Amino acid sequence: MGAMTAETTRRHGGATGPAITPDELARAGDLLGRVSRAFSDRVVGQERLRTVLLVSLLAEGHVLLESVPGLAKTLAASTLARAVHADFARVQCTPDLLPSDIIGTQVYDPRSHEFETQLGPVHANFVLFDEINRASAKTQSAMLEAMQERQTSIAGEIHPLPTPFVVLATQNPIDEEGTYLLPHAQMDRFLLKEVVEYPTPDEEVRVLDRIADGTLGREARATPAAIDLPDVAELHDIVARVYVDAAVKRYIVDLVDATRHTGRVLGPELGGYVDVGASPRGTISFFHVARALAVLDGRDHVIPEDVRALRHSVLRHRVHLSFEALADGIRPETVIDAVFAAVPTP
Numbered sequence: 100m101g102a103m104t105a106e107t108t109r110r111h112g113g114a115t116g117p118a119i120t121p122d123e124l125a126r127a128g129d130l131l132g133r134v135s136r137a138f139s140d141r142v143v144g145q146e147r148l149r150t151v152l153l154v155s156l157l158a159e160g161h162v163l164l165e166s167v168p169g170l171a172k173t174l175a176a177s178t179l180a181r182a183v184h185a186d187f188a189r190v191q192c193t194p195d196l197l198p199s200d201i202i203g204t205q206v207y208d209p210r211s212h213e214f215e216t217q218l219g220p221v222h223a224n225f226v227l228f229d230e231i232n233r234a235s236a237k238t239q240s241a242m243l244e245a246m247q248e249r250q251t252s253i254a255g256e257i258h259p260l261p262t263p264f265v266v267l268a269t270q271n272p273i274d275e276e277g278t279y280l281l282p283h284a285q286m287d288r289f290l291l292k293e294v295v296e297y298p299t300p301d302e303e304v305r306v307l308d309r310i311a312d313g314t315l316g317r318e319a320r321a322t323p324a325a326i327d328l329p330d331v332a333e334l335h336d337i338v339a340r341v342y343v344d345a346a347v348k349r350y351i352v353d354l355v356d357a358t359r360h361t362g363r364v365l366g367p368e369l370g371g372y373v374d375v376g377a378s379p380r381g382t383i384s385f386f387h388v389a390r391a392l393a394v395l396d397g398r399d400h401v402i403p404e405d406v407r408a409l410r411h412s413v414l415r416h417r418v419h420l421s422f423e424a425l426a427d428g429i430r431p432e433t434v435i436d437a438v439f440a441a442v443p444t445p
């Protein structure tokens with residue numbers, strides 16, 4: 100531990116490194132404020148989606164977005180990428196999409212009589228996989244491997260992915276004929292799953308106003324960068340030093356454990372609808388998400404509300420319900436809220 104004081108260690112959650120200073124918190128608030136304003140200048144409403152994307156950026160996690168078409172998911176993702184001066188790539192998934200189409204491949208150059216490596220779109224900072232459930236299982240597997248390992252392998256050569264590296268995958272809950280749904284084990288690799296809702300009528304009027312004045316649409320100018328990638332690295336360093344008290348850690352563990360024993364925690368009626376609870380990835384996701392939310396709120400420590408705030412997004416793809424639950428209209432959010440109500444808050 101060396102010269103670190105007990106207070107520094109306590110404030111840093113037991114890890115090596117200095118405690119977060121007020122100046123660093125102010126700096127983080129300024130950087131995040133700039134990104135948020137750049138996002139709001141282009142995307143109407145969708146405040147929860149903005150929070151989810153900022154958390155994914157701060158926590159270096161991936162997001163699964165579910166909604167009907169036309170709810171500005173692509174616009175939101177590209178706007179965030181441009182706001183942090185990062186590379187953005189979009190892949191429209193189709194059944195004939197091959198792993199080499201996203202990872203890259205070697206191409207023979209007849210002039211030099213050598214093979215050259217051409218990297219695929221997954222080698223961008225922000226990668227949007229549109230309608231991922233339309234890609235074949237083999238292509239989904241290749242993409243998910245890149246998400247987990249943060250590298251690709253082409254002809255035996257390893258190619259690290261850039262930092263930050265955030266995958267935003269979308270699923271269309273309608274028109275599921277001919278699709279390849281992600282297995283639960285693969286969905287677990289996403290930090291968050293967000294369900295994007297329709298805008299309000301007032302927000303749709305604002306969309307039309309922005310199209311009329313040229314803020315949105317084909318004539319609109321690209322979003323200028325609000326911060327740079329070194330600023331993102333600075334934010335990552337601050338998030339990694341957010342203090343998480345032992346009681347909050349235990350709260351997270353108890354919540355995730357309760358999803359695995361819902362019959363005991365919620366009773367046989369509601370608890371019986373759960374087939375499988377969340378894995379340890381759910382525990383780790385709560386930990387990272389809570390730290391990111393603390394920085395977004397201008398704090399150097401996590402409070403229980405940081406754990407509760409995005410509980411649906413963290414758990415809805417990790418709590419697997421039975422066929423009886425679907426038949427009875429029970430949603431994952433209902434079970435998640437019941438678990439949080441049953442577990443005491445520190």
